[in-house]
Amino acid sequence: MTTFHLAPDKRASLSEAVALVQDGMTVALGGGLSARLPMAMVRELIRQGRRDLHVIGSAHGIDVDLLVAAGAVKVSEESYVGFEQDFGLAPAFRRAAESGALEVRESTCVSILSQLRAAEMGLPFLPVRGLKGTDIGTLHPEYAMVTCPFTGEELVAVPALSPDAALIHAPLGDHRGNLHLEQPYVMDERFAHASRTVLATVERLAEPGEVAAAGVVIPAHCVSAVVEAPFGAHPSSCYPDYAYDRPHLAGYVAAATEGGEALREYLDRFVFPGEDTCRGRIDADRLRSWAASDRDWQELFR
Amino acid sequence: MSGWSLDEWFVVALARTIRDGEVVFHGFASPCAQVAMHVARRTHAPGCLLIEGATYAVDPDPVFVPPTSNDLALHRDAAYRMRFEEFFDAASRGAVDRMFLSGGQIDGYGNTNVTAIGGMPTPKIKLGGGGGGGNISATIGTLSLWTTRHRSGRTLVPQVDFLTDLGHRTPAGSRAELGYTGRGPQWLVTELGVFDFAPDGHARLRATFPDVSLTDVEAATGFDLRVELDPSLLGPPTDAELAAVRSLDPLGVRRREFGAEELHRRFARDAA
Numbered sequence: 001m002t003t004f005h006l007a008p009d010k011r012a013s014l015s016e017a018v019a020l021v022q023d024g025m026t027v028a029l030g031g032g033l034s035a036r037l038p039m040a041m042v043r044e045l046i047r048q049g050r051r052d053l054h055v056i057g058s059a060h061g062i063d064v065d066l067l068v069a070a071g072a073v074k075v076s077e078e079s080y081v082g083f084e085q086d087f088g089l090a091p092a093f094r095r096a097a098e099s100g101a102l103e104v105r106e107s108t109c110v111s112i113l114s115q116l117r118a119a120e121m122g123l124p125f126l127p128v129r130g131l132k133g134t135d136i137g138t139l140h141p142e143y144a145m146v147t148c149p150f151t152g153e154e155l156v157a158v159p160a161l162s163p164d165a166a167l168i169h170a171p172l173g174d175h176r177g178n179l180h181l182e183q184p185y186v187m188d189e190r191f192a193h194a195s196r197t198v199l200a201t202v203e204r205l206a207e208p209g210e211v212a213a214a215g216v217v218i219p220a221h222c223v224s225a226v227v228e229a230p231f232g233a234h235p236s237s238c239y240p241d242y243a244y245d246r247p248h249l250a251g252y253v254a255a256a257t258e259g260g261e262a263l264r265e266y267l268d269r270f271v272f273p274g275e276d277t278c279r280g281r282i283d284a285d286r287l288r289s290w291a292a293s294d295r296d297w298q299e300l301f302r
Numbered sequence: 303m304s305g306w307s308l309d310e311w312f313v314v315a316l317a318r319t320i321r322d323g324e325v326v327f328h329g330f331a332s333p334c335a336q337v338a339m340h341v342a343r344r345t346h347a348p349g350c351l352l353i354e355g356a357t358y359a360v361d362p363d364p365v366f367v368p369p370t371s372n373d374l375a376l377h378r379d380a381a382y383r384m385r386f387e388e389f390f391d392a393a394s395r396g397a398v399d400r401m402f403l404s405g406g407q408i409d410g411y412g413n414t415n416v417t418a419i420g421g422m423p424t425p426k427i428k429l430g431g432g433g434g435g436g437n438i439s440a441t442i443g444t445l446s447l448w449t450t451r452h453r454s455g456r457t458l459v460p461q462v463d464f465l466t467d468l469g470h471r472t473p474a475g476s477r478a479e480l481g482y483t484g485r486g487p488q489w490l491v492t493e494l495g496v497f498d499f500a501p502d503g504h505a506r507l508r509a510t511f512p513d514v515s516l517t518d519v520e521a522a523t524g525f526d527l528r529v530e531l532d533p534s535l536l537g538p539p540t541d542a543e544l545a546a547v548r549s550l551d552p553l554g555v556r557r558r559e560f561g562a563e564e565l566h567r568r569f570a571r572d573a574a
Contacts, residue, residue: 033356033370034370059356059431079433079434082429082431084331084370086369086558089429094427097418106422109434113387129437129440130438130440131437133465136436139423153481183377185385290374301368
């Protein structure tokens with residue numbers, strides 16, 4: 001937030017909340033890699049036909065790749081996009097970067113973190129360690145060199161960054177917008193404090209007392225709208241509710257790699273019909289079975 | 303134990319780059335390093351502080367290693383999880399002793415490219431990206447590099463197409479000239495052998511796996527190959543090390559880093 005959000009009741013529908021994101025905005029994506037990605041909002045952005053987004057984050061996966069596959073992204077300023085050793089390079093992201101359809105201003109975790117912190121503190125920039133000698137600066141003409149007034153040391157300065165919108169998924173929240181998250185929080189706290197608009201989906205809306213007892217990680221005054229969206233992080237994980245849906249991700253990566261008709265079929269099955277219909281296609285019991293035993297948990301990854 | 307595979311030995315070789323008492327970290331998409339850190343902690347380096355990449359959990363005992371590095375299976379029982387910013391602050395101020403880094407390309411000075419083959423802004427192959435390496439490779443005490451793709455001939459190159467993470471010497475200058483406090487790469491472990499870095503910062507081959515010849519290494523290495531062999535630097539794994547690898551990684555996630563032909567390589571005590 002750049003200013004606090006004081007409405008007493010932030011509840012909204014998914015389409016109302018996501019309509020606050022406009023074409024061309026800078027959008028911070030919460031969660032990381034294969035965990036707690038704001039997928040319900042990502043899918044709604046695609047359903048609403050959003051274009052030219054500038055996405056910002058640390059290490060991400062299907063959230064960025066799916067947005068790129070749907071043609072919603074103009075610039076990626078993530079520090080990593082991929083499927084790690086499980087499914088490798090991000091197919092749509094890679095194809096768009098290689099064809100020039102996507103501008104990749106690859107960033108680093110420390111740069112983004114420092115840019116958000118500068119915005120939170122009301123400062124124009126912060127200096128960061130490293131980067132000198134790397135080629136990362138060639139992707140960031142907005143970086144500059146700064147000389148420490150005390151030691152004379154030359155450091156890279158990164159400008160403050162206030163994303164237009166942050167999209168965050170949480171396991172639990174209340175109608176005021178208080179959010180409980182499980183660790184790792186990744187950059188979600190920083191996104192919540194630095195962004196102009198913060199949109200949250202939660203697995204379950206609960207009474208404020210229950211959220212307070214679980215622990216408020218992102219306070220209501222940082223949040224603009226809250227939407228109940230069960231399986232809103234699927235196919236990424238949202239512990240303690242459900243694990244990562246590995247067969248689904250394998251299917252997505254295959255469809256996105258093939259592109260064309262295969263990708264269209266994925267979107268027709270798992271995005272365009274809407275959250276209620278798509279949720280019915282998830283094997284919920286299987287994804288919740290991680291909690292039954294360590295053996296069941298391991299089976300989810302075979 | 304009746305023999306072991308290359309992937310098991312490779313992880314043990316990586317584990318042995320850790321010294322007891324160090325604060326050690328691996329990033330995402332790094333299963334070999336991830337397993338290696340836990341093997342070290344369970345064998346020769348019990349006094350390490352181990353920071354599990356992408357969960358930032360401190361000294362966790364993973365239920366098992368899953369194929370993604372942000373999963374509760376890695377940190378369920380950890381007493382403490384650092385915040386993202388807490389880890390990067392510690393790494394930036396020099397409180398972390400060792401980090402593991404790999405790359406699609408690695409040059410003779412240990413600079414790595416995890417951004418793009420063919421360079422930017424017009425990549426031939428867009429790789430995933432560097433995470434936080436471009437900053438903290440400057441400040442973390444020392445680095446253990448690894449690659450499982452040395453044999454391809456495309457990984458150890460004279461010059462990286464894009465410099466993502468810092469080795470000992472970049473086109474813009476040495477670490478000292480750039481004002482960096484981290485000491486840079488100490489080891490480079492590949493599926494063919496082990497390199498260290500000479501006082502001028504260039505890699506030198508110190509040992510090869512027993513089924514690898516110097517000719518194999520020469521054919522696969524794009525940078526100037528310096529050789530100063532000391533086979534004791536690549537001793538066979540102990541039973542305790544092998545047991546640790548197998549119990550930590552029952553799904554064999556580490557094996558995903560290797561080409562299929564490397565996974566057939568087997569070794570035994572007398573042959574080693």
